[in-house]
Amino acid sequence: MDYGQLAQICGIALVAFWGGAAVLVWRHRESPTRMDLWLIRYGYLPLIVITFFLAAWIWYLRGVT
Numbered sequence: 001m002d003y004g005q006l007a008q009i010c011g012i013a014l015v016a017f018w019g020g021a022a023v024l025v026w027r028h029r030e031s032p033t034r035m036d037l038w039l040i041r042y043g044y045l046p047l048i049v050i051t052f053f054l055a056a057w058i059w060y061l062r063g064v065t
Helices: 005-027 034-042 044-062
Strands: none
């Protein structure tokens, strides 16, 4: 119904989340902070919301929508 835009947004957020999680694990392998653990556990949902608005804005600037 939305021509796959929601799937694209979730895909962008998924790639960004796993990239960020990999960096967090790589940088703080031995002693992750509480914020690191929170971001790894719950960071995907806020990232979807942020990506929704950011992707819509970028698509608007490009003239896609």
